[in-house]
Amino acid sequence: MAYSQKQKEYTMNYMKENLDEIKFRVPKGQKAAIREYAEKQGEKLTPFIIRAITETMEQDMRTPAEGKRQLSAAIADLLPPDALKEAQKAAGRTGESVSEFCSRAVKTQAKRDETARHIGIDPVTNGELMQNVKDE
Numbered sequence: 001m002a003y004s005q006k007q008k009e010y011t012m013n014y015m016k017e018n019l020d021e022i023k024f025r026v027p028k029g030q031k032a033a034i035r036e037y038a039e040k041q042g043e044k045l046t047p048f049i050i051r052a053i054t055e056t057m058e059q060d061m062r063t064p065a066e067g068k069r070q071l072s073a074a075i076a077d078l079l080p081p082d083a084l085k086e087a088q089k090a091a092g093r094t095g096e097s098v099s100e101f102c103s104r105a106v107k108t109q110a111k112r113d114e115t116a117r118h119i120g121i122d123p124v125t126n127g128e129l130m131q132n133v134k135d136e
Contacts, residue, residue, distance in 0.1 A: 031045075034048070034049070040081075041085055041088070042085070051088075051092065055088070055091075055092075055097060055098065058097050059097040059098075059099065062097055062100065075087075075098055075099055075102060079102075084098075087101055087102055087105070090105075117129060
């Protein structure tokens with residue numbers, strides 16, 4: 001189907017009224033690397049960049065300056081890529097930063113594990129705990 005002049009005008013008018021445009025440059029090769037990384041995360045380039053900027057801004061507002069970079073690096077180092085991707089998606093759905101989501105997830109899982117151990121279930125294997133482990 002051909003794109004009519006009227007459709008083009010409507011699109012241009014919509015973009016002018018509803019969208020801001022940001023242009024920036026990156027070193028040669030970095031655009032391809034960013035696009036490849038975004039695709040591995042299941043995203044297109046522009047939404048990935050917007051999410052990365054938004055998450056960084058949210059984290060910056062919540063985390064003291066000296067700990068920001070260390071925290072991001074620590075989370076990325078601790079989680080396998082697939083778990084990090086899921087944490088990023090879940091954090092986005094809940095409106096949390098990835099670090100806030102991970103913190104809440106760890107606390108929640110620790111409580112579940114404690115409950116499982118209390119009733120004699122190994123939280124890792126879902127099997128019965130050995131007696132000496134139960135008594136600790």
